[in-house]
Amino acid sequence: MAGAGIPSINDIPDDAEVVFNETPREYGPQNSTGCSESYQSSGHVAVLNAIYDATGVRIYTLPATPEKIKEAMNALSRGEAVRQERWDLGCDMFERLDHFEAKATAEKLK
Incomplete structure (x- = not known):
């Protein structure tokens, strides 16, 4: 999974901005969805790759x-x-990392 782009400690900025994004899910419990399944759900990707x-x-x-x-x-x-x-699935992880890096750089230039 590390080759798939899981960030390491060096990829995470020291000053992270937490962005809450509410997107109600019609069929989820209390209009919600899980948030930790990404590390538990790589098996289906292997099946899709085998089909390909x-x-x-x-x-x-x-x-x-x-x-x-x-x-x-x-x-x-x-x-x-x-x-x-x-x-x-929302914004790309690397888009968010670029956003955080640009924001940190702008803060340093002030």
């Missing part, structure tokens, strides 16, 4: 049903682009 290695099609949304895989394989064989909605 075996079939040549990338599945972007779960569940990876046989029908979804077959449809993507048929589109690939016809030379069409495989179109699937990607999940919006």
Whole structure:
């Protein structure tokens, strides 16, 4: 998992700004979602990568049903682009790190 971009202590700024982002989830308990599952949920990525290695099609949304895989394989064989909605998981971790670094640099210049 370290090769996937998990930040180390050197990647985290000394002065971090905590940003609370409320995005109610319609189906979650009390309109919420979990926050620690990212370290517990890499197994599905291995399965999606195995599907890609075996079939040549990338599945972007779960569940990876046989029908979804077959449809993507048929589109690939016809030379069409495989179109699937990607999940919006919010801002990218590296975007936030760049934001923090820029803010720290601006503070030092004051």
